[in-house]
Amino acid sequence: MVTQRDIAQRCGIHQTTVSLALRGDPRISPETTEHILKIAREMGYDPSAHAPARRMAAHRHGHEVRNHVIAVAMPPQFIHMHYYAALFQGIVDVLEPEGYAVVLASLRGDSPLPTIFNRGDVDGLLHCHDAKHFVPLEATLRATPGFGDRPMVSLMWPSDTHCAVRIDDHGGAYQAARHLLELGHRHLAQFFGHSDDSDLRVQNARQEGARQAVRDFGLDPAEHLLLFDIPGRWISPLWRPVAGAPAERPIVGDPLVQFLRDHPQTTGFLAINDASAIQAWFSLNAAGLRVPDDYSIVGFDDVDPMYDDFGHNQLTSVRLPLVEIGRRAARLMIDLVTGKADDLAHQVLETQLMARGSTAAPRNLP
Amino acid sequence: MVTQRDIAQRCGIHQTTVSLALRGDPRISPETTEHILKIAREMGYDPSAHAPARRMAAHRHGHEVRNHVIAVAMPPQFIHMHYYAALFQGIVDVLEPEGYAVVLASLRGDSPLPTIFNRGDVDGLLHCHDAKHFVPLEATLRATPGFGDRPMVSLMWPSDTHCAVRIDDHGGAYQAARHLLELGHRHLAQFFGHSDDSDLRVQNARQEGARQAVRDFGLDPAEHLLLFDIPGRWISPLWRPVAGAPAERPIVGDPLVQFLRDHPQTTGFLAINDASAIQAWFSLNAAGLRVPDDYSIVGFDDVDPMYDDFGHNQLTSVRLPLVEIGRRAARLMIDLVTGKADDLAHQVLETQLMARGSTAAPRNLP
DNA sequence: TTGTAAGCGTTATCAA
DNA sequence: TTGATAACGCTTACAA
Numbered sequence: 001m002v003t004q005r006d007i008a009q010r011c012g013i014h015q016t017t018v019s020l021a022l023r024g025d026p027r028i029s030p031e032t033t034e035h036i037l038k039i040a041r042e043m044g045y046d047p048s049a050h051a052p053a054r055r056m057a058a059h060r061h062g063h064e065v066r067n068h069v070i071a072v073a074m075p076p077q078f079i080h081m082h083y084y085a086a087l088f089q090g091i092v093d094v095l096e097p098e099g100y101a102v103v104l105a106s107l108r109g110d111s112p113l114p115t116i117f118n119r120g121d122v123d124g125l126l127h128c129h130d131a132k133h134f135v136p137l138e139a140t141l142r143a144t145p146g147f148g149d150r151p152m153v154s155l156m157w158p159s160d161t162h163c164a165v166r167i168d169d170h171g172g173a174y175q176a177a178r179h180l181l182e183l184g185h186r187h188l189a190q191f192f193g194h195s196d197d198s199d200l201r202v203q204n205a206r207q208e209g210a211r212q213a214v215r216d217f218g219l220d221p222a223e224h225l226l227l228f229d230i231p232g233r234w235i236s237p238l239w240r241p242v243a244g245a246p247a248e249r250p251i252v253g254d255p256l257v258q259f260l261r262d263h264p265q266t267t268g269f270l271a272i273n274d275a276s277a278i279q280a281w282f283s284l285n286a287a288g289l290r291v292p293d294d295y296s297i298v299g300f301d302d303v304d305p306m307y308d309d310f311g312h313n314q315l316t317s318v319r320l321p322l323v324e325i326g327r328r329a330a331r332l333m334i335d336l337v338t339g340k341a342d343d344l345a346h347q348v349l350e351t352q353l354m355a356r357g358s359t360a361a362p363r364n365l366p
Numbered sequence: 367m368v369t370q371r372d373i374a375q376r377c378g379i380h381q382t383t384v385s386l387a388l389r390g391d392p393r394i395s396p397e398t399t400e401h402i403l404k405i406a407r408e409m410g411y412d413p414s415a416h417a418p419a420r421r422m423a424a425h426r427h428g429h430e431v432r433n434h435v436i437a438v439a440m441p442p443q444f445i446h447m448h449y450y451a452a453l454f455q456g457i458v459d460v461l462e463p464e465g466y467a468v469v470l471a472s473l474r475g476d477s478p479l480p481t482i483f484n485r486g487d488v489d490g491l492l493h494c495h496d497a498k499h500f501v502p503l504e505a506t507l508r509a510t511p512g513f514g515d516r517p518m519v520s521l522m523w524p525s526d527t528h529c530a531v532r533i534d535d536h537g538g539a540y541q542a543a544r545h546l547l548e549l550g551h552r553h554l555a556q557f558f559g560h561s562d563d564s565d566l567r568v569q570n571a572r573q574e575g576a577r578q579a580v581r582d583f584g585l586d587p588a589e590h591l592l593l594f595d596i597p598g599r600w601i602s603p604l605w606r607p608v609a610g611a612p613a614e615r616p617i618v619g620d621p622l623v624q625f626l627r628d629h630p631q632t633t634g635f636l637a638i639n640d641a642s643a644i645q646a647w648f649s650l651n652a653a654g655l656r657v658p659d660d661y662s663i664v665g666f667d668d669v670d671p672m673y674d675d676f677g678h679n680q681l682t683s684v685r686l687p688l689v690e691i692g693r694r695a696a697r698l699m700i701d702l703v704t705g706k707a708d709d710l711a712h713q714v715l716e717t718q719l720m721a722r723g724s725t726a727a728p729r730n731l732p
Numbered sequence: 733t734t735g736t737a738a739g740c741g742t743t744a745t746c747a748a
Numbered sequence: 749t750t751g752a753t754a755a756c757g758c759t760t761a762c763a764a
Contacts, residue, residue, distance in 0.1 A: 001511070003757060014735050019759065029733060048484035049511050052421035053740090053757035059418070060740040061760065068481045069469075079454050082605075085445040092445075092472065101480035102470045103435075106462060114467035115434045118414035121487065145367070145415050239448075239671045239679070282677035305605045307673075311648035313605070369741060380751050385743065393749060419741035419756090426756040427744060736763070741756105748751075 002043045003050070010039055022047070066123055069116070070095055070333055071103040073127035073137070081237050082303035083273070083322065084128065087155055090326020091126060098334060107137050113144060120146035123337045126329055128155045130199035151336035151343065153329045158201055158346075163336070165329040165347045169202050172318045172351035173209030176270050176298040177225070179316070179353050181217045184361045185268035185296060188214070189228040189259065191280075193235050193272050203272075206300075210270055226266065228259050234276040238304070256280055257287045267362040269297045274304035274317055281306060281315075281358065292360035302354050314357035321349050368409045369416070376405055388413070432489055435482070436461055436699055437469045439493035439503070447603050448669035449639070449688065450494065453521055456692020457492060464700060473503050479510060486512035489703045492695055494521045496565035517702035517709065519695045524567055524712075529702070531695040531713045535568050538684045538717035539575030542636050542664040543591070545682070545719050547583045550727045551634035551662060554580070555594040555625065557646075559601050559638045569638075572666075576636055592632065594625050600642040604670070622646055623653045633728040635663045640670035640683055647672060647681075647724065658726035668720050680723035687715050 004022070008015040013036070021028045021036040022045075028036075047054070058065050072091060078084035095102055103122060105114060116122055125141065127134060134154070138161065141147045154164040173190075180188055190210050192203065211221040260266060271277035277299035281291050291297055299317035306315040328347055335341035370388070374381040379402070387394045387402040388411075394402075413420075424431050438457060444450035461468055469488060471480060482488055491507065493500060500520070504527065507513045520530040539556075546554055556576050558569065577587040626632060637643035643665035647657050657663055665683035672681040694713055701707030 005757075015757085016736080016759085017734060019757095020734090023759095027733065032733085046484060046511055048481050049486070050757055051485040051487075052418040052425070054759080055418040056422065056740040056742095057757080057759040058740090060738095060758090063759090079445075079451045079458075080448065082446065085451075088445050092470070096472060096474075096477045096480075099478045099480055101482040104458070104468045104470055106458065108462075111462045112465045114462075114465055115414050116467040116487075118412060119417040120415070121417075121482075145412055238673075238677070279677070282673075282675070285675040307604075307648075309648070309651040311604070311645070371741075381741090382743085382752075383750060385741095386750090389743095395749060398749085416741055420743080422756045422758095423741080423743040424756090426742090426754095429743090734764085736761105738759105738761090740758090743755090744753105745755105746751105746753085748749105 001049060002045045004045075007036065007040050007043060007045060010043065011036060065120075066337060067121050068099050069101045069103055069122050070330075070337075071105045071117070071122045071125045073105050073107045073125060073129065075129065075133075076106055076108060077237075078128070083301055086303060086322035087128060087326040087329075090323040090328075091330045092326075093323070094327045094330035094334070100334070109136065113140065117141070117144055118146040122147060122150070124151040124153070124333050126153050126155060126333055128157070130157045130202070131159060132199050134159070151333060153333050153336070155325055155329050156202075157199060163332055163341075163343065163345050165325050165332060165349070167320050167325065167349050167351055169205035170209035170212070172300065172320070173206035173270065174213045175351060175353040176300065176318050177210040177213035178216070179298060179355065179359060180268035180270070180296055181213060181219075183268075183296065183359060186219065186362075187224055187226075187263070187265040188268045188270060189226045189263065189266045190270040191230045191234075191272040191276055192227045193230055193232070193276070226263055228256070228269070230272065230276055230280075231255055234279040235273060236275065238275055238278060254283065254287065256283045257289075260289075267295055268359075269295065271297060271299050273301050274299035274306075274315060277315060277317070277358070278304060278306050291358050293363065296359040296362065298353075298359060306358065308357065312357075316356045316359040317354050319352045319354045321351070325349060367415060368411045370411075373402065373406050373409060373411060376409065377402060431486075432703060433487050434465050435467045435469055435488050436696070436703075437471045437483070437488045437491045439471050439473045439491060439495065441495065441499075442472055442474060443603075444494070449667055452669060452688035453494060453692040453695075456689040456694075457696045458692075459689070460693045460696035460700070466700070475502065479506065483507070483510055484512040488513060488516070490517040490519070490699050492519050492521060492699055494523070496523045496568075497525060498565050500525070517699060519699050519702070521691055521695050522568075523565060529698055529707075529709065529711050531691050531698060531715070533686050533691065533715050533717055535571035536575035536578070538666065538686070539572035539636065540579045541717060541719040542666065542684050543576040543579035544582070545664060545721060545725060546634035546636070546662055547579060547585075549634075549662065549725060552585065552728075553590055553592075553629070553631040554634045554636060555592045555629065555632045556636040557596045557600075557638040557642050558593045559598070559642070560595055592629055594622070594635070596638065596642055596646075597621055600645040601639060602641065604641055604644060620649065620653065622649045623655075626655075633661055634725075635661065637663060637665050639667050640665035640672075640681060643681060643683070643724070644670060644672050657724050659729065662725040662728065664719075664725060672724065674723070678723075682722045682725040683720050685718045685720045687717070691715060 004018040005015045008018045018036055021033040055065055074084050152162040156166045158164050214221045214225045277297045299315045302317035302319035305313035308314050370384040371381045374384045384402055387399040421431055440450050518528040522532045524530050576591055580587045580591045643663045665681045668683035668685035671679035674680050
């Protein structure tokens with residue numbers, strides 16, 4: 001393992017000079033510097049091999065170090081969902097070429113915080129947790145000496161305490177509702193996933209977006225836009241490739257059919273995500289009802305397909321620029337780590353409606 | 367930042383004693399040790415905060431350090447495939463509770479090796495690359511001073527140079543072929559994905575497995591088991607949630623229909639994975655042929671579903687214990703890192719046929 | 733422009 | 749059973 005002293009000896013020079021030269025300090029003459037660099041290369045000097053020594057010295061002088069390591073915290077089971085996969089893809093797209101390593105941390109309360117955090121080896125954290133779930137994590141991390149006040153960026157969820165990159169939920173729901181209204185639907189039902197411990201800002205924004213679209217059509221939301229409280233499991237991924245996993249087949253229940261009995265005028269559904277849209281579709285099929293002949297469904301996220309017999313996705317959905325969000329969050333993180341960005345930057349991206357076969361003009365129902 | 371010296375001063379004792387006590391050295395009397403530990407806790411001493419110092423000292427005495435960091439190398443786009451997701455899930459299941467951090471590294475040639483490798487901060491590597499693709503990576507890593515000869519474990523692919531945990535491909539193909547033969551099919555076609563730069567051992571094992579099943583039925587493989595060279599893209603995931611990605615809709619071509627014209631006796635297909643099985647299914651549908659009425663298809667991996675209108679997966683497939691493989695590989699890695707396992711351990715796991723709606727008894731075709 | 737010296741916090745050796 | 753000392757390789761303040 002070749003050290004700066006080895007190089008110094010070989011050059012008949014002092015180690016300090018080598019240290020300065022290697023970092024391109026202007027106090028060392030260009031010729032000396034060049035010679036030292038040449039010898040260093042020749043001897044195969046590898047600066048990163050001596051990271052601990054450098055860290056100690058830096059610490060002594062009260063400096064921070066960049067590790068080129070970014071942690072990414074995702075909810076459990078994220079790996080099985082295309083939604084998170086797309087975000088993740090964007091993150092890696094940006095970080096990898098810059099030489100950053102990506103550390104995956106589920107950061108659930110039940111596992112210990114990986115020692116890499118305590119060691120101060122992580123430069124920052126990207127995460128995808130809603131505010132309520134993230135509060136305890138944030139507290140833990142902030143209290144971890146090795147992490148301290150390093151930057152965090154939230155993906156998809158708004159945050160009051162740090163940066164966020166997310167989508168315009170209001171606009172997305174507006175697009176979905178408007179699409180159905182333009183097709184002629186007049187009585188819509190918006191899915192609502194009630195989970196009392198989760199941040200409601202996103203759902204509220206979506207509800208307001210749909211209401212706005214209804215109002216813009218001169219209709220009264222109270223009458224023309226109902227809420228349908230979906231079974232909790234509809235939100236989950238349909239299929240998990242886990243031997244013995246519970247959700248091999250979707251839960252095909254009839255709460256939706258019951259809802260339609262109670263509200264027979266409803267013809268259009270705004271789902272909470274694609275999985276719930278597809279579950280609803282299956283439920284309608286099971287009841288002998290047809291999409292889009294009898295009912296129209298709009299998914300959300302555009303990450304899960306509903307194939308027809310020929311492999312064409314039929315699910316109309318609101319496409320989220322998830323990969324781009326991952327990319328932007330990662331770029332923002334790099335800027336924060338390198339001190340080029342403000343710690344409270346927020347970015348909001350627009351969605352795009354992908355019209356497909358699950359939506360059509362309504363026909364008169366009995 | 368509290369140091370051993372701080373503790374020593376507070377105890378009116380020498381720092382060396384603190385060092386020994388903290389590591390439970392028997393030379394320090396139990397009472398002293400206990401007292402020191404108590405004070406250390408009180409003062410909030412965090413050993414991992416001083417990792418660099420410890421590393422330097424360790425290095426000086428020629429010791430290795432455990433970082434509790436394992437790298438996982440997966441092929442590009444792995445994040446969008448359930449196959450890799452399941453492997454990954456297993457890995458994380460085991461590593462996370464043990465306090466290991468998981469570093470994701472695509473390790474493609476075009477990005478620089480993350481500095482974390484050069485620094486010696488990675489304890490070992492789990493990877494999922496076939497031998498031919500992995501050879502250059504392995505060379506690079508072995509030549510990286512910070513990684514050197516640390517352990518590697520291969521998932522799914524056999525390796526001559528290091529550990530592997532994989533499945534019994536021969537047995538899996540045997541199960542699939544036997545299933546079709548037992549249903550009464552007598553003329554089978556096995557999918558073959560020709561990519562000349564990839565390790566063929568796996569495909570060879572599967573072909574031999576299917577041949578064996580045919581022979582065990584008293585039939586001649588040369589006549590009763592054909593190979594169908596599938597379009598390259600059939601192997602890829604059907605749906606990628608990437609804005610503007612190329613593969614939004616499957617390629618529904620007719621090479622399979624052409625094949626059936628040339629070999630009209632064929633009634634049963636052994637796919638190379640689930641995606642190719644589903645693509646084949648779509649192709650048959652497009653040609654007005656029906657599964658399983660006219661043809662039976664067996665997938666492989668059991669990671670991608672083919673839903674009927676009610677959300678029930680119809681694809682018969684060979685289930686791979688992917689999560690378990692991830693778990694075993696991770697456990698093996700921990701054993702290697704802690705010096706408890708041999709460096710050439712191999713594990714082979716069995717598959718299980720999941721019979722569903724895509725296979726049935728053949729009927730007489732025109 | 734270059735050299736000197738001190739110190740970061742730990743571990744291991746050796747002396748007490 | 750405990751204490752003193754030297755080193756690991758680097759960065760920086762200061763002296764030459």
